[in-house]
Amino acid sequence: MTDEELIKAMASGDRGAVADLYRRHGPWIAARLAGSTSSPELAEEALQDTFVVAWRSAAKYRGEGTVAAWLWGIARRRLVSLARREHHAVLRLWEPDLDTTELTASANDEAARVRQAATKLPPEQRRAIEAVFFDDRPIREVAAEEGVAEGTIKSRLFRARLRLRRELEP
Secondary structure (H helix, E strand, C coil): CCHHHHHHHHHCCCHHHHHHHHHHHHHHHHHHHHCCCCCHHHHHHHHHHHHHHHHHHHHHCCCCCCHHHHHHHHHHHHHHHHHHHHCCCCCCCCCCCCCCHHHHHHHHHHHHHHHHHHCCCCHHHHHHHHHHHHCCCCHHHHHHHHCCCHHHHHHHHHHHHHHHHHHHCC
């Protein structure tokens, strides 16, 4: 099954689909989360939360972008939320014999495409995308730094995402 088919199956209540999606994407997400926190427990909790959120919100998946990008967005938000609560920072999570090279390379290629596309955004939109999504900074902090309201940053992010979506369409 494709990733999209697995999401549809999850939306229909197929527990096997979430297990398949976890086996397919869990290792590279674990690797990226582990590189973003000092706590293996925090990375593991964020990984588990990612697939719980994916399970619960499968019916809301709009098919915009790849499933991998959707999952990584969930994972990143869960980790940031947990890290703020726990005040943590950077470490490794998975077993050394787990080979995530190909999956990590694919995710990194996708991230590079997005970063390249972001260079074409107007400067204020590019700064907002880079700060909030690439640097994982809170909107509140970015707004204060830019000297604008939080709603202005949210509007910039919305417009930037629309432009990036158009730029990245096949």
